[in-house]
Amino acid sequence: MTEPRMIEISPVTRVEGHGKVTIHLDEENRVEEARLHIVEFRGFERFIRGRLMWEVPVIVQRLCGICPVSHHLAAAKAMDMIAGVDELTPTAEKMRRLMHYGQVMQSHVLHFFHLAAPDLLFGFGAPAEKRNIFEVIKEKPELGKRAVLMRKYGQEIIEATAGKKIHGTGAIPGGINRNLTIERRDHFLGSIDMMIEWALDAVKLARDYTQEHEALVAEFGSFPSNYMSLVRESDGALDLYHGSLRALSSTGDLIFDQIPYTRYHELIVEDVRSWSYMKFPFITELGPEAGWYRVGPLARMNTASFIDTPLADKAHAVLKAETGGVPNNSTLANHWARMIEVLHCIEKIRELLNDPDLQGTDLIAEGQRREEGIGVIEAPRGNLIHHYKVDEHDQVTYCNLIVSTTHNNEGMNRAVKDVAVKHLSGQAQITEGMLNHVEVAIRAYDPCLSCATHALGQMPLQVELFDAEGSMVDSRRQSI
Amino acid sequence: MLLIGYGNPGRGDDGLGPAFSERIAERSLQGLEVDTDYQLVAEHALAISVHELVIFVDAEIEGEHAFSFKEVQPALPQTIGSHSFVPETVLSLCTTLFGVTPCAYVLGISGLDFGEIKEGLSTQASENLVEAEAFFLNWLEHRALEKGAAHA
Numbered sequence: 088m089t090e091p092r093m094i095e096i097s098p099v100t101r102v103e104g105h106g107k108v109t110i111h112l113d114e115e116n117r118v119e120e121a122r123l124h125i126v127e128f129r130g131f132e133r134f135i136r137g138r139l140m141w142e143v144p145v146i147v148q149r150l151c152g153i154c155p156v157s158h159h160l161a162a163a164k165a166m167d168m169i170a171g172v173d174e175l176t177p178t179a180e181k182m183r184r185l186m187h188y189g190q191v192m193q194s195h196v197l198h199f200f201h202l203a204a205p206d207l208l209f210g211f212g213a214p215a216e217k218r219n220i221f222e223v224i225k226e227k228p229e230l231g232k233r234a235v236l237m238r239k240y241g242q243e244i245i246e247a248t249a250g251k252k253i254h255g256t257g258a259i260p261g262g263i264n265r266n267l268t269i270e271r272r273d274h275f276l277g278s279i280d281m282m283i284e285w286a287l288d289a290v291k292l293a294r295d296y297t298q299e300h301e302a303l304v305a306e307f308g309s310f311p312s313n314y315m316s317l318v319r320e321s322d323g324a325l326d327l328y329h330g331s332l333r334a335l336s337s338t339g340d341l342i343f344d345q346i347p348y349t350r351y352h353e354l355i356v357e358d359v360r361s362w363s364y365m366k367f368p369f370i371t372e373l374g375p376e377a378g379w380y381r382v383g384p385l386a387r388m389n390t391a392s393f394i395d396t397p398l399a400d401k402a403h404a405v406l407k408a409e410t411g412g413v414p415n416n417s418t419l420a421n422h423w424a425r426m427i428e429v430l431h432c433i434e435k436i437r438e439l440l441n442d443p444d445l446q447g448t449d450l451i452a453e454g455q456r457r458e459e460g461i462g463v464i465e466a467p468r469g470n471l472i473h474h475y476k477v478d479e480h481d482q483v484t485y486c487n488l489i490v491s492t493t494h495n496n497e498g499m500n501r502a503v504k505d506v507a508v509k510h511l512s513g514q515a516q517i518t519e520g521m522l523n524h525v526e527v528a529i530r531a532y533d534p535c536l537s538c539a540t541h542a543l544g545q546m547p548l549q550v551e552l553f554d555a556e557g558s559m560v561d562s563r564r565q566s567i
Numbered sequence: 568m569l570l571i572g573y574g575n576p577g578r579g580d581d582g583l584g585p586a587f588s589e590r591i592a593e594r595s596l597q598g599l600e601v602d603t604d605y606q607l608v609a610e611h612a613l614a615i616s617v618h619e620l621v622i623f624v625d626a627e628i629e630g631e632h633a634f635s636f637k638e639v640q641p642a643l644p645q646t647i648g649s650h651s652f653v654p655e656t657v658l659s660l661c662t663t664l665f666g667v668t669p670c671a672y673v674l675g676i677s678g679l680d681f682g683e684i685k686e687g688l689s690t691q692a693s694e695n696l697v698e699a700e701a702f703f704l705n706w707l708e709h710r711a712l713e714k715g716a717a718h719a
Contacts, residue, residue: 238608238610253604
């Protein structure tokens with residue numbers, strides 16, 4: 088009889104930051120429990136206290152080297168509210184939207200082509216040395232070049248709107264500090280049609296994968312859940328920058344709809360569990376057992392009534408049709424959703440570049456100052472909430488952030504367990520390929536763990552196998 | 568020549584790379600393009616593909632000396648890790664995608680204080696930064712003299 092044992096995957100590869108998976112097997116090698124542990128940097132909320140409100144949109148970018156723009160914009164929206172500005176000037180709002188679409192597009196492209204493509208192209212159980220971007224480039228060299236050029240396009244948009252690549256200063260309380268020059272506009276317009284074409288190809292690639300692997304996609308980390316995102320206030324359309332909150336059940340019934348995001352704390356509660364540093368949010372009225380939900384690209388495809396750009400809307404309709412119009416519950420369908428959002432972002436960028444408001448000079452609005460502000464956006468990985476209070480000296484006295492990875496905590500844990508049970512249970516020997524199945528499920532959520540420390544010599548991958556007494560019986564280590 | 572300083576200035580000494588590149592950028596040295604970023608990513612392969620020589624500047628965890636300076640070659644990692652690449656991977660991606668391989672060096676500046684959410688460098692890291700800058704400027708000068716002699 089085999090001893091009960093525990094497998095630990097630490098940290099999870101191709102996931103930003105520090106993550107660890109523990110899998111407990113019983114005497115028959117069946118998976119008893121599987122959990123994702125993430126080290127969350129709660130210290131940032133303390134770090135931000137005492138800062139002047141004007142510097143917060145810049146400082147919060149230090150949270151993360153991957154999606155600093157998301158934090159920049161969410162904080163700026165919260166500070167708009169404190170500055171008493173409920174409506175930005177057209178130039179300010181459109182410049183911020185341009186920045187956001189550039190950010191979401193380049194983030195999704197990186198994830199799909201560089202982090203997910205090796206698994207999708209070569210299979211989850213392929214040898215580790217095969218599962219990397221270089222092997223993808225060998226098979227599809229043009230795809231590799233496109234990915235780099237699309238990333239560059241998005242990064243250049245961020246630089247043009249935020250001012251610089253790191254610690255951008257574009258969004259300020261009440262508006263923006265620059266417009267887009269004609270020269271930069273024309274530069275971006277020069278390749279926008281090519282970007283649209285490439286995005287259409289990417290949607291096709293992700294859709295074909297999903298449809299050609301229908302059985303795998305249907306069972307792999309697939310389970311019903313609630314979904315939550317912002318949607319456009321007037322009509323429920325997909326809106327990544329601004330809107331009100333909508334939540335759906337797994338069967339598509341509305342849980343709440345068109346609720347101002349300033350009431351987020353009435354709608355969701357953050358639960359605590361003894362084994363995890365990261366909280367587990369749930370929808371208040373449903374309770375912790377039934378109220379957990381997922382956010383992110385697929386959640387947005389599920390919650391949005393439609394998409395207000397024609398090509399992405401058509402792609403959205405195809406995705407919705409796959410499940411007969413009810414929410415799609417497949418973890419792997421996130422990749423398809425992500426590419427639809429890339430197409431949407433590029434269509435939006437084209438629309439904005441052709442709008443003369445981007446060259447406007449009315450950049451900042453003013454209002455009656457408040458003491459509290461809440462900013463919410465749909466970041467690449469999902470809903471992102473920034474909440475601040477300031478005192479009479481403009482210093483921050485309270486800060487609460489709920490990031491996408493926290494919203495998805497329960498969903499990722501369920502995906503890990505689902506995949507572990509289906510692919511590891513009862514196996515006499517656990518191979519690296521089997522363990523990668525678990526990581527594939529996590530990567531589909533593209534979790535970003537707010538850690539950009541990467542100094543030389545850090546971040547090894549360690550896989551450890553423990554017996555029932557807690558003694559390590561196997562260990563693997565490699566650089567990542 | 569391209570110099571890329573990278574790291575997160577909000578994580579203590581991890582900001583050594585950006586601190587270095589910003590100091591060098593202020594000097595507006597002829598023939599030297601300077602870039603600052605949080606981390607190395609795929610599109611740096613495109614950026615370096617149009618340069619003959621690239622200097623990557625990063626923080627080094629408790630290095631033996633104030634700084635290290637070594638030539639690096641393209642190399643495939645065992646696995647592609649998180650969103651950030653190492654210089655060898657960027658070089659390899661550049662070779663694979665664009666068919667060129669610039670000559671490249673890594674300047675690793677030793678730091679002590681990582682991980683905490685904190686702005687500013689430790690005292691020791693600040694001293695190491697100054698030493699590394701003096702070394703690099705001297706290296707540049709010698710390189711220019713050698714090139715001049717070769718052309719003479």
